[in-house]
Amino acid sequence: MADSANPDLSGDGSGDGSGDGETRRDFLYLAAGAMGAVGTAFVTWPLIDSMNPAADVLALSSTEVDLSPIEEGMAITVIWRGNPVFVRHRTAAEIEVARAVPLDDLPDPQADADRVQKPEWLVMVGVCTHLGCIPIGQRPGERKGEFGGWFCPCHGSHYDTSGRIRKGPAPRNLDVPPYEFLDDTTIRIG
Amino acid sequence: MKKLSIGAAVLLFSLPAGAALAAEGKELPERDWSFSGIFGQFDRGAMQRGLQVYREVCSGCHGLRFIAFRNLGALGYGEDEIKAIAAEYSIEDGPNEEGEMFERPGRPPDRFPSPFPNDKAAAANNNGAVPPDLSLIVKARTGGADYVHGLLTGYAEPPEGLEILEGQNYNLYFPGNVTAMAPPLFEDAVEYGDGTPATVERMAMDVATFLAWTAEPEMEERKSMGIGVMLFLLVFTGVLYAVKRKVWADLH
Amino acid sequence: MNGLTITALVKWVDHRLPIFSLLNEELNEYPTPRNLSYWWNFGSLAGIVLVIMIVTGIVLAMQYTPHVDYAFDSVERIMRDVNYGWLLRYIHMNGGSFFFALVYIHIFRGLYYGSYKEPRELLWILGVVLFLLMMATAFVGYVLPWGQMSYWAAKVITNMFSAVPLIGDYIVTWLWGGFTVGNPTLNRFYSFHYLLPFVIIGVVILHLWALHRFGSNNPLGIEAKGPQDKIPFHPYYTVKDAFGLGVFLVLFAAILFFAPNALGEPINYVEANPLVTPAHIVPEWYFLPYYAILRSVTFDIWFLSAKLIGVVLMFGSSLILFLMPWLDRSPVRSARFRPAYKMAFWVLVFDCVVLGWVGANPPEPPYLYIGQVATVWYFFHFLVLVPLLSLPALDRPKPLPVSIGEPVLKGGGAASAGAPAKPMEKAP
Numbered sequence: 001m002a003d004s005a006n007p008d009l010s011g012d013g014s015g016d017g018s019g020d021g022e023t024r025r026d027f028l029y030l031a032a033g034a035m036g037a038v039g040t041a042f043v044t045w046p047l048i049d050s051m052n053p054a055a056d057v058l059a060l061s062s063t064e065v066d067l068s069p070i071e072e073g074m075a076i077t078v079i080w081r082g083n084p085v086f087v088r089h090r091t092a093a094e095i096e097v098a099r100a101v102p103l104d105d106l107p108d109p110q111a112d113a114d115r116v117q118k119p120e121w122l123v124m125v126g127v128c129t130h131l132g133c134i135p136i137g138q139r140p141g142e143r144k145g146e147f148g149g150w151f152c153p154c155h156g157s158h159y160d161t162s163g164r165i166r167k168g169p170a171p172r173n174l175d176v177p178p179y180e181f182l183d184d185t186t187i188r189i190g
Numbered sequence: 191m192k193k194l195s196i197g198a199a200v201l202l203f204s205l206p207a208g209a210a211l212a213a214e215g216k217e218l219p220e221r222d223w224s225f226s227g228i229f230g231q232f233d234r235g236a237m238q239r240g241l242q243v244y245r246e247v248c249s250g251c252h253g254l255r256f257i258a259f260r261n262l263g264a265l266g267y268g269e270d271e272i273k274a275i276a277a278e279y280s281i282e283d284g285p286n287e288e289g290e291m292f293e294r295p296g297r298p299p300d301r302f303p304s305p306f307p308n309d310k311a312a313a314a315n316n317n318g319a320v321p322p323d324l325s326l327i328v329k330a331r332t333g334g335a336d337y338v339h340g341l342l343t344g345y346a347e348p349p350e351g352l353e354i355l356e357g358q359n360y361n362l363y364f365p366g367n368v369t370a371m372a373p374p375l376f377e378d379a380v381e382y383g384d385g386t387p388a389t390v391e392r393m394a395m396d397v398a399t400f401l402a403w404t405a406e407p408e409m410e411e412r413k414s415m416g417i418g419v420m421l422f423l424l425v426f427t428g429v430l431y432a433v434k435r436k437v438w439a440d441l442h
Numbered sequence: 443m444n445g446l447t448i449t450a451l452v453k454w455v456d457h458r459l460p461i462f463s464l465l466n467e468e469l470n471e472y473p474t475p476r477n478l479s480y481w482w483n484f485g486s487l488a489g490i491v492l493v494i495m496i497v498t499g500i501v502l503a504m505q506y507t508p509h510v511d512y513a514f515d516s517v518e519r520i521m522r523d524v525n526y527g528w529l530l531r532y533i534h535m536n537g538g539s540f541f542f543a544l545v546y547i548h549i550f551r552g553l554y555y556g557s558y559k560e561p562r563e564l565l566w567i568l569g570v571v572l573f574l575l576m577m578a579t580a581f582v583g584y585v586l587p588w589g590q591m592s593y594w595a596a597k598v599i600t601n602m603f604s605a606v607p608l609i610g611d612y613i614v615t616w617l618w619g620g621f622t623v624g625n626p627t628l629n630r631f632y633s634f635h636y637l638l639p640f641v642i643i644g645v646v647i648l649h650l651w652a653l654h655r656f657g658s659n660n661p662l663g664i665e666a667k668g669p670q671d672k673i674p675f676h677p678y679y680t681v682k683d684a685f686g687l688g689v690f691l692v693l694f695a696a697i698l699f700f701a702p703n704a705l706g707e708p709i710n711y712v713e714a715n716p717l718v719t720p721a722h723i724v725p726e727w728y729f730l731p732y733y734a735i736l737r738s739v740t741f742d743i744w745f746l747s748a749k750l751i752g753v754v755l756m757f758g759s760s761l762i763l764f765l766m767p768w769l770d771r772s773p774v775r776s777a778r779f780r781p782a783y784k785m786a787f788w789v790l791v792f793d794c795v796v797l798g799w800v801g802a803n804p805p806e807p808p809y810l811y812i813g814q815v816a817t818v819w820y821f822f823h824f825l826v827l828v829p830l831l832s833l834p835a836l837d838r839p840k841p842l843p844v845s846i847g848e849p850v851l852k853g854g855g856a857a858s859a860g861a862p863a864k865p866m867e868k869a870p
Contacts, residue, residue, distance in 0.1 A: 032430055046525070050530055056258070057523075059258065060299050322712070326712070331708055405711075413699060416698070419699060423695055430688045433685075
């Protein structure tokens, strides 16, 4: 700290003259502005991405289900990614009914064969495609709606034995999750 | 100006340095780690061997509770190898439909099971000392990987006159020099799959490398991102300095 | 056309809520002394770090669990599983350290250049309030990861209030919400850690308001005499602050990416254990000088316990800053023109470094004695030296320059004409 009262600007005094400085100045401003913008964008991404599902959440995104204890006409509910998945061992009659429906009668036309890998096993996400309630009809004795499948009590959507929307406000059939048969009695969802 | 900046520099940097307390006992020997320095990366071979040492030697007493099998991809294992490793462990899951807890083979999302259900069980089985979980041990000890290596290789005869109780061991680098942990490593305690001779020194280095990774699995990503960020900031700051000079030039 | 619409919108809003006029006056045209040195960068830098801390803190709070059983694990989950969680957490953790470094430099700059003097007393006082709020925020924040040092810092600091006569123990129990630091304590600390930064923002606005009332002090410590002494804040100081920010970020990134745990204590990566105190407990580096003062009092005086005196001195060491405008009666602001005060200032800086060093070492000789001497000196500086050096007889000020602009424009020294400069000093 010099004793003189010279303010600390002295170092900046030896600046370039004007003249052709004009373009150089514009370039510098542009470069600084652009780098600032790019830097800010790069800084923003980690903040946003941190709110996406974390590695441990993604790692849990597959669930294995043992089908052997499920008798014909029965269903179980398993959890996959925090949502219920309906696994139903359908009866021959239910399969018949599902297959017999003309596609023209469906709000969201899809053949039953396109919704199952093996006809007796119906696997689908048990979340109403309207606004996310859980339809009833899994347990014996529960209301199954007008088409013998599932019924969403929140806003009155009726699903058939293939989980297709037949009546009510829901826009789509119940979603079929990705799953595969590991062997005859085990599936892995996800 | 200069004096003030020196003062500030002293204020900034002398304090944290002074804060590091001298560890008791003998000075830790420093090893040359694959992961030290700003370009340092984990030696994959050492990590895999270190995992083997952990599984075959340490895991009897020490947990690794923050590490999931899926994380082992960072050691260079493929999906099937990870599944195979996970399946060798039995994981408690449940409750099932009957409300019972049950055991099943491990899967990639599972974490390494701890050897004891809780600290009290751990203490009861280990002469009252709780073997610490190893996930963070390299970050949680002054000296880091050097400390782990030093501890594992630092068992020695106690000096004259020092009484060591039954179940206690003298160690050059353990704080206080007396530890309940018996010397865990001996020549050929494991048989390395890659044919590396399993000397005590080699095993200590390998397991310390492995544990450096478990403590800081983000390290490689952090360093490589850091190099990019530093380069960007240096250029950016240079441009800003030029702009600053330009702007101020017309004032003089 | 697009530009036209925006201009019209701005005008429309500004007519009803003159926020754009305000920003223009306070950030763009705002007249600033033309001779500010780089020591004047640290206030705005601290402001930027405050924003960084709040932004990263809000995102971290989305992943953190304030419960004794889950806090430590949730922090590790942030470090391992959350996307860029390690980056956000390391920014937040090291940001605290850098925040203190910046604010300490900012405070010492104020002490050196007499920035606390009339008419900026309230500006200074608001600054000290900010500093105290910041210390409180840092302390409760340090507890959240629920490591060993978190826990024992919480226990030791809260226990200080037990030194209060008669009701001390009740206060401590009340602070804890139990019979020791536990889940209620962690929960309320989390609540405060989220609240206090916004209180800080409020006080920062007051701090800036008070600053802009009379404008910045400057290295000469003399008031601007006219427009020739001042320049608009933008672009001159915006670009200078931006460059300073760049330099800061380089240093910050170096620690953040290559030695993120260098400023912390390893033992805080061991989960809190209420039954075992670590062998050496030390606070974060920025609290070490206070810790040294606290531990320097090892004897009772009269009926006052050593504990009480230590706690009072520790808090007093910060609170004493409030009195600075009245302890220092010298009409000359800048230490450039006060040879003896300048020397005393540097001794104080050294004294604080010594206190920090003592705080990092165990409370036993010789550290103990050095700490006691340094503590006495600290209070001697403020309570005796500063008032004494206000007297012209003891610290004869050098002649002040006539104006800010003059030496700048002429490029000459203070007493440029060699003439015995007329003292600028006003009334008192």
